[in-house]
Amino acid sequence: MRPARPGDLEPLAELERLGFPLDQYSRKQLRYLLSHANASTYVMEGEGVIQAYAMVLWRRGSRVAHLYSIVTHPDFQGRGLGTTLLLQVEGEAVQHGCTRLRLEVRADNAIAIGLYQRRGYKLVKELPGFYTDDAPGLRLLKQLPRSAVRRR
Numbered sequence: 001m002r003p004a005r006p007g008d009l010e011p012l013a014e015l016e017r018l019g020f021p022l023d024q025y026s027r028k029q030l031r032y033l034l035s036h037a038n039a040s041t042y043v044m045e046g047e048g049v050i051q052a053y054a055m056v057l058w059r060r061g062s063r064v065a066h067l068y069s070i071v072t073h074p075d076f077q078g079r080g081l082g083t084t085l086l087l088q089v090e091g092e093a094v095q096h097g098c099t100r101l102r103l104e105v106r107a108d109n110a111i112a113i114g115l116y117q118r119r120g121y122k123l124v125k126e127l128p129g130f131y132t133d134d135a136p137g138l139r140l141l142k143q144l145p146r147s148a149v150r151r152r
Helices: 006-019 027-035 081-097 112-120
Strands: 041-047 049-057 062-072 100-106 124-129 137-145
Touching: 006 027, 006 049, 006 100, 027 041, 041 081, 049 081, 049 112, 062 081, 081 100, 081 112, 100 112, 112 137
Parallel strands: 062 100
Antiparallel strands: 041 049, 049 062, 100 137, 124 137
């Protein structure tokens, strides 16, 4: 695992395309999020390719981090990459002084929902018509342990 770099733009865009065929971030959005946004992005790299990535956004003055995107290439699913990335962003959120981590997920994505539930995420809101194809989403939230360290 390592922090993403601007040169990772194309592989990240491809992961978005594969993981989110209808609601993917554009290259322009990804470029901004990688270089200018108040965000942290991590990639899992192996076998010469980026196999998965996660992006978390920070809002100044907020104790709630937002998991913006997490996706694993279909060829590498089932290897724990998503869990590893989720643990990384949860840990960084604690280091940023956040007390909660929020995310949205498609209501029909049982695999992702199962991962989040196993990690302690709870349903806080149903989001009818949240996605481009009018599919419903779910907003999940996890209470994070408090940390004495605050880096913001």
